[in-house]
Amino acid sequence: MSDVDAVIVGSGPAGATAAEVLTGAGWSVVMLEKGRNHLLALDEPYGPLGHVSNDELKFLSRHFLGPDPFLEPRTFRHRESEGDRIFTGGVNNLPSTVGGGGFHADGKLPRFREVDFHARSELGPIEDADIVDWPVGYDELEPYYAAAERLVGVAGDHTANPFAAWRSGPYPMPPGADMYCAVLTSEAATRHGFHPYRAPTGVNSVEYDGRPACNNCGFCAFFGCPIEAKGDPVAPLRRALQTGRLELRTESYVTDVLIEPSGRRARGVRYLDADGSPHEVSAGTVILGAGAFETPRLLLRSGIGNPDVVGRYLMFHFQTYVLGIFPSRLHGHRGRSVTHLMDDPIVPDDLAAAAARAAGLPYFRGGIVEHGSGSHPIVEAIHLPPGAAHTRLMLESPMRDHMVAFTMQGEDLPQSTNRVDLDPTVRDVWGAPAGRVTFAPHRHEAACAAHWAPRLEAVLRDAGADSTFWVTSPPLEDAPRRFGRDPTPISRHIMGTARMGTDPRTSVCDPWQRVHDVENVLITDSSVFPTSTGYGPTLTIVALALRAARALAGLDPLRSTRPPDAPGS
Amino acid sequence: MAASGGRFLSAEEHAVVAAACARLIPARDPHPGGAAVGCADYIDGLLGAFGVEPPRIFAGGPFSGRAGGAAGFGDFLPLSRVEELAWRTRIEGSRGIAAREFNGPVRGWQEEYRAGVAALGADFTTVDAAIQDARLDAFPDFRAVLYRHACEGAYAAPEYGGNRDQAGWTAIGFPGDVQPRGYRDIEVSGRA
Numbered sequence: 019m020s021d022v023d024a025v026i027v028g029s030g031p032a033g034a035t036a037a038e039v040l041t042g043a044g045w046s047v048v049m050l051e052k053g054r055n056h057l058l059a060l061d062e063p064y065g066p067l068g069h070v071s072n073d074e075l076k077f078l079s080r081h082f083l084g085p086d087p088f089l090e091p092r093t094f095r096h097r098e099s100e101g102d103r104i105f106t107g108g109v110n111n112l113p114s115t116v117g118g119g120g121f122h123a124d125g126k127l128p129r130f131r132e133v134d135f136h137a138r139s140e141l142g143p144i145e146d147a148d149i150v151d152w153p154v155g156y157d158e159l160e161p162y163y164a165a166a167e168r169l170v171g172v173a174g175d176h177t178a179n180p181f182a183a184w185r186s187g188p189y190p191m192p193p194g195a196d197m198y199c200a201v202l203t204s205e206a207a208t209r210h211g212f213h214p215y216r217a218p219t220g221v222n223s224v225e226y227d228g229r230p231a232c233n234n235c236g237f238c239a240f241f242g243c244p245i246e247a248k249g250d251p252v253a254p255l256r257r258a259l260q261t262g263r264l265e266l267r268t269e270s271y272v273t274d275v276l277i278e279p280s281g282r283r284a285r286g287v288r289y290l291d292a293d294g295s296p297h298e299v300s301a302g303t304v305i306l307g308a309g310a311f312e313t314p315r316l317l318l319r320s321g322i323g324n325p326d327v328v329g330r331y332l333m334f335h336f337q338t339y340v341l342g343i344f345p346s347r348l349h350g351h352r353g354r355s356v357t358h359l360m361d362d363p364i365v366p367d368d369l370a371a372a373a374a375r376a377a378g379l380p381y382f383r384g385g386i387v388e389h390g391s392g393s394h395p396i397v398e399a400i401h402l403p404p405g406a407a408h409t410r411l412m413l414e415s416p417m418r419d420h421m422v423a424f425t426m427q428g429e430d431l432p433q434s435t436n437r438v439d440l441d442p443t444v445r446d447v448w449g450a451p452a453g454r455v456t457f458a459p460h461r462h463e464a465a466c467a468a469h470w471a472p473r474l475e476a477v478l479r480d481a482g483a484d485s486t487f488w489v490t491s492p493p494l495e496d497a498p499r500r501f502g503r504d505p506t507p508i509s510r511h512i513m514g515t516a517r518m519g520t521d522p523r524t525s526v527c528d529p530w531q532r533v534h535d536v537e538n539v540l541i542t543d544s545s546v547f548p549t550s551t552g553y554g555p556t557l558t559i560v561a562l563a564l565r566a567a568r569a570l571a572g573l574d575p576l577r578s579t580r581p582p583d584a585p586g587s
Numbered sequence: 588m589a590a591s592g593g594r595f596l597s598a599e600e601h602a603v604v605a606a607a608c609a610r611l612i613p614a615r616d617p618h619p620g621g622a623a624v625g626c627a628d629y630i631d632g633l634l635g636a637f638g639v640e641p642p643r644i645f646a647g648g649p650f651s652g653r654a655g656g657a658a659g660f661g662d663f664l665p666l667s668r669v670e671e672l673a674w675r676t677r678i679e680g681s682r683g684i685a686a687r688e689f690n691g692p693v694r695g696w697q698e699e700y701r702a703g704v705a706a707l708g709a710d711f712t713t714v715d716a717a718i719q720d721a722r723l724d725a726f727p728d729f730r731a732v733l734y735r736h737a738c739e740g741a742y743a744a745p746e747y748g749g750n751r752d753q754a755g756w757t758a759i760g761f762p763g764d765v766q767p768r769g770y771r772d773i774e775v776s777g778r779a
Contacts, residue, residue, distance in 0.1 A: 054667055069664060071648030072764030075743035081673075082645055088673045091690065106690075195772035233769025244649040244766045269667055292668060346778075351761065353775040395761050399738035404611040404730070405720070409618050412759050419760065445689050447669050 022046040022265075025287055025301035027272050027316065030118020031170075032307030032543035034251035035560045037258040038169070039567035047264045048299050050289050052271040053084045053115035056242065057252055060266055064256045070242035074394045077241050083121055084114030089447040092311070093454040094506045096495070097435070102454075106444055109455050109506045110334065112309055116268055117242070119309065119510065120250035120556065124239035124355040125220035127172050127250075127557040128386060129163050131183045131364070132156040134551040141381055147431035147460050148331060150548045153520050153529035154565070156183055161576035162561035167218075169257075170560060171226045171249035174218030181213065181361040186578035194223035194232055197353040199344075199422045200389040204358050206481035207389075210473075211367075214360040214389065220556075221354055222247045229253070232354060237394075239355035250556065267291075271448050275304055275320040275539065284322075284539050290448055303538045303570065307563070310545040314438045314515035315453040322536050323516060323526045329438040331517050332455065333550035334509035335385055336428035336463035337491045340474040342483030347419045350391025356425075358389040363426055363470050364552045370469060377465035384466050385427035385552030387474065392421035422483065424474045427511065428467060429552045431460040438515050457492070457507065464494050511555050516545035531566040542566055593643060595634035595697060596704075601627050603704045606712045608737045610719050611730070618758035621737050629740025629749030630733075634697050636678060641665045644674050646746045653753075654768040660746040696732065703729035 023045040026033045033049060040047050056069040076082040084090070085108075092109035095101065112119040133140050135152040143149055164186050166172075173191035176182075193216040196204075204214035221232045221243075232247035246252055258264040269292035276285050276298065286300035306313045314329040322328075363370065363384025374382040392398070398418040402408050414420070436458065440451035471488040478486045491508040518541075519525030522534035527546050533539040542563040544555045551558075568575065596604060605627035614620030636643040645664040652658030666674065672686060680695025681687035706729065707722050708714075714722075723730045740749030742756065744764060750756060756763045 054670075066649070068649045068659060069645075069647070071646065071650070071660065072766050073646055073648070073660070073744055075739055075747055076645050079739060079743075080644060086670070086673045088676065088693075089669050195775040197775055198778060201776060233767070234772070234775045235765050235769045237764070237766075269669075294668075347760075349774075352770040395742040395756070395759060396738055399742055400735055404734045404737075406613055406615070408612050409615040409620065413615065413618055415759060447672065447689060449689065 020300040020302050022048045022301050024303040024305055025299045026305040026307055028118060028308035029116045030307060030309060031120045031251045031556055031560050032563050034254040035563035036305050036307060036542045036567040037264050038254040039564060040571055041258045041261040041263040043571035043573060045571060049264060049266045050270040050272055051116050051268050055116040055268040057117040058256060064259050066246055070244045072235055072237040074396050078397060085111050091444055091452050093441045093444050093452055095456050096458040097456060102442055105505055110311060110510060110512050112510050117251055121242050122240050123556060125248050125250060126217050126356055126554050127220045128218055128553045129183055130551050130553050130558055137549060144380060144431060144462060147433055149431060152548050153518055159561055160186055161578035162564045163557065164578060165564055165576060166557055166560040169254055170220045171222055171253060172218050172220050173223040175216050178215035179361060181365045184580050184584035189218060191223045191226055194221060195234055195353060197357045197391060199348040199350050199391050200358040202481045203389045203422055206477050207360060209480060210477050212360050212362045214358045217357055217359045219354060220248060220250045227253055234353045236351040236353060272316060273450065275322055282537060284536055303540060305540045305542055307542045309543050310512040310515045311438055311453055313541060313543055313545045317516060318440055319450065322539060323533055324522060327526050329515050330434045331432040331514040332436040332438055332457060333430040333432055333514040334507045335511045335550060336430045336459050336467065337509050338426040338428060338467040338471050338488060340424040340471050340488045342422045342478030342486045343416050344420050344422065344483050356388045356390040360387045363387060373469040379462055379465060382466045383429035383552060384470055385429055388425040390423045390425055392418040422478060426470055427552055428463055430550045431462050432514055432549055433460055459492060513544040513547040513550050513555055516541050517548045518546040519548060530569050540566060540570060593635045593639035594631050596631045600704045601631055603707055603711045604630055607707060607723060607733055610716065610723060611734045611737050612741055619754050621741055624741050624755045625749045625751035626737040626740035629747055630736045632748035634678060634700060637675060646744060650766050651744060651764050653763065654765045656767045660744055699729060699732055
């Protein structure tokens, strides 16, 4: 007999969603989270702990949500020829805390488009990349997207984005307040023929699900919400706890997935508790929702999964920051960090198509453009030089109160050489090998950024910017404009390190996210993404986790109908 | 290196750190500069963080009381075992303690400040600004640590020991934490 029906590794959107479905279906679940709990009390009525605050130092300088790069260093290199590593420290750190990546995100929750699930069939291959179709399509996923929007609580306008995929219904809430800077840039973008829209956001615009409406405090991206106006993932986690069938063990670091002698089944996991003492949990099913960095690291340590694929096809979003300095103050510290998006680089026009051909590429796959604001004051300060320039510029505040930032979340093409593996020397505080990233973008990403950045600079100038410039993350290795000395990608959108597919020779998971060779291990995070698309991954993580967990629990598939008059592609 | 009462620097060292912060963040009307906003107090409180319980690392919440609600920032949160390991190592250095050296020895900020302040010279507070700048420039690694901490001290929440009376925020027109009041929609969307 197992201790529980399922053990879930990780308490972010992937794990929390699976926990809600399974406990709702009567399963007993233990969830193990290596980080601390600052999200909610673990007894009735599971209310907030009061640890979350408008505190820039705690959240942005002191690793409050983890991972602390001293305790959990990661390493980075572009390619094997550079040696074991060129950088050690924080690499693409998503929060390591109860709530995971959902805790700190500002909650932009777009869906993918139909073509994203079959780019290979519809658009064709690109040389030196491994673009593949997903083993699930948009029409099948649509009801899960709709359910995900309801369970997280998404505010948005379903008529606003002309490029959006079809929907079975509107968003559960109307959009929240538009930020002033995004109003300026949206008007200019429209004049340039682009299609900005009010971002679907997992932040309450009205009271929803017993949680209050957002009050626009401005400490949104990279902070937690002190008033629980953000639903992801506190809402599903709380509902799972309320069943009485979820036990959440925090500061519990999973070292291994335990495999039965047959090699075909897992019997549970081994973990270290807060004091470092080892324990085991036996479970009928092992669910990995540790994120696309930690999940492959655990698979590699445990010797699970197709060894030719595990950890490979690591994808970030190739981020292009197009920045404009405006003459007037924009008060970007008020509001939800980003209130408008546009999909135009995802649906290339004639200019983009021509630029792709000129670069020797069959097409561009850009990404959503976030219309965002400047930074917080400590961040602004540490990027300025010390001395007289510091004080003069802090008073003028070019980067905080006068800046608009367009961020294009460019699609990062899958390449087998981009991977997470185990560093041969560097260790974490628990004694396990650090995760190591080997990553260099495809030339497609650089060419796409170089095409779109000047077009977006023109929008900012038309919106009133005095000066504009652009940079990318990761920095282009040969670019004249280097983004500091840190070579690592800033993107927290991490995907693809245990891709799903129908062929066990070329994928790690099957279309229901079960590991091919160990039948009772399920992966519910963005590790399973075969491609990165140009959209934030979280809503798709939740939708896929709903689908996979419902199937695991033997619940009927969700279904929806495309309205005959549905807008969209 | 004791940190009694949550402080670490001697009065003389504190004066040197304050003078250095005044060069890295010089006063310019209406900004009172790094010395007057209390950067040295912030740094002293960081170096002496483990002299108080709970350590002065993570301020509490959810509100400060400045925008309504009860004042909770001053109730610092207890650290977990590994968080204490990380922050003691950063501040005190690894000192040959195996648990702190899983990736090799670490020099702590206490040692960096003690050595850095000594290198700037006991007469640092009395020499001309140009000489102060030249001495800071001669120790770029220490200057980088000092500047990072000075920025934190000038613009972090006052509960961490700097940003005295919110003078850093006031100077740059930043309102600081605003929960639970927040902003009305018109303040978000409007021009003013």
